[in-house]
Amino acid sequence: MPESEGLSRRTLLRGTAGLGLATLGCQGLAQQSGATPPPPTAAPQGKKAGWAILGLGGYALGQIMPNFKECQRSRLVAVISGSPDKAKKVAGDYGLDAKNVYSYENLEAIKDNPDIDVVYVITPPGNHREFTVRSAQAGKHVCCEKPMAPTAKDCQAMIDACRKAGKLLQIGYRSRYEPHNIRAIEACRKGELGRLRSIVSDHGFNIPNGLWRTQRKLSGGGSMMDIGIYSLNAARYLAGEEPVEVYATIHNLPNDPRFKEVEDTVHFTLRFPSGVVANCSSGYSWAGMNRYHVIGERGTLEAEPATSYGGQRLTMRRRPVEVPPGNQFAAQMDHLSACILDGGQVLTPGEDGLQDIRIIEAIYESARIGRPVKL
Ligand code: NAD
Numbered sequence: 001m002p003e004s005e006g007l008s009r010r011t012l013l014r015g016t017a018g019l020g021l022a023t024l025g026c027q028g029l030a031q032q033s034g035a036t037p038p039p040p041t042a043a044p045q046g047k048k049a050g051w052a053i054l055g056l057g058g059y060a061l062g063q064i065m066p067n068f069k070e071c072q073r074s075r076l077v078a079v080i081s082g083s084p085d086k087a088k089k090v091a092g093d094y095g096l097d098a099k100n101v102y103s104y105e106n107l108e109a110i111k112d113n114p115d116i117d118v119v120y121v122i123t124p125p126g127n128h129r130e131f132t133v134r135s136a137q138a139g140k141h142v143c144c145e146k147p148m149a150p151t152a153k154d155c156q157a158m159i160d161a162c163r164k165a166g167k168l169l170q171i172g173y174r175s176r177y178e179p180h181n182i183r184a185i186e187a188c189r190k191g192e193l194g195r196l197r198s199i200v201s202d203h204g205f206n207i208p209n210g211l212w213r214t215q216r217k218l219s220g221g222g223s224m225m226d227i228g229i230y231s232l233n234a235a236r237y238l239a240g241e242e243p244v245e246v247y248a249t250i251h252n253l254p255n256d257p258r259f260k261e262v263e264d265t266v267h268f269t270l271r272f273p274s275g276v277v278a279n280c281s282s283g284y285s286w287a288g289m290n291r292y293h294v295i296g297e298r299g300t301l302e303a304e305p306a307t308s309y310g311g312q313r314l315t316m317r318r319r320p321v322e323v324p325p326g327n328q329f330a331a332q333m334d335h336l337s338a339c340i341l342d343g344g345q346v347l348t349p350g351e352d353g354l355q356d357i358r359i360i361e362a363i364y365e366s367a368r369i370g371r372p373v374k375l
Pocket of ligand 1: 055056057058059060082122123124125127145146147172173174212218226
């Protein structure tokens, strides 16, 4: 289910398959927050940032924790969990120091632990704000999973808390650190397709009943918050600018218990200042779907799967594009670690997460009133 010259610079480039992550950015975001991180300066050989994982669920245990072994600048040092038995077992499995096991209740005690540089919040979105703010107030940098939080107000509070504490905030948009997506962005920015004209992006899956994902208080919304955000985020990073208007419709399968509190299928159209239009969709009652297409004046680009955990395939002008492999999970974590250790701007900062949530709020509003909404 979906669902950083010296050692540091070489490591970042290796982690992103030599595709120049440090030089790629999203124009619109750069305006907001400086999305193109400057090349970090040299850090002491072998220095790694210490990460604490908060929330030991499917994504943390299945994808994030196992990938620390692929990291060059990040090491797993602590767990923070609501379940003491699970925390103890997981800490044992990863050989963590028993003093580095925390609960949600004693989270503030991490401020006295110099092993921990970053807290990675991997819980349902309904409590991302609380855990991000508490971690920043405890003097730690934060990586927070997508979607950043249920509302733009929550997101702004998270950004403000990290800024006040003087700490970095990264949103876990792993596709921005994934080689095929980095190559696709490069093609769009360098004009390899000519001027961009149209983008299509579709993401969905068939959700089982009974998960927090279908409970509004914890999820903040339905398919759009959870999986449609990949369609939205991709449209923005491929277009390289921010949309000025959105029009959306929502359709729920009638009488389906999964869609009592949250939406199923969302179709949304984003209009960008250059004239690019993105037609995107999102679904919770679909056979798996994970793709985007970009149409330019002189060429097309297709990625399918596009934003999956692995197995990405990219074509340009219908021909396969060979992209050297790279580990998106490790690259995402190493990027934040390099920004902490060496200095530099986060490629996917809180402002990026906030922008998606602002647009999602406008998507919900457009579907409610039946008209386009200006952004
Ligand atoms: P999950 O249900 O498997 O795990 C959630 C974890 O949060 C559990 O350990 C649970 O105990 C804990 N938790 C804390 N407070 C909770 C509460 N009030 N209710 C329920 N659980 C609570 O979920 P997941 O799939 O690991 O998703 C966690 C976060 O990671 C979400 O924000 C999700 O969108 C994100 N995610 C991202 C990706 C990605 O590819 N970037 C993939 C999957 C999930």
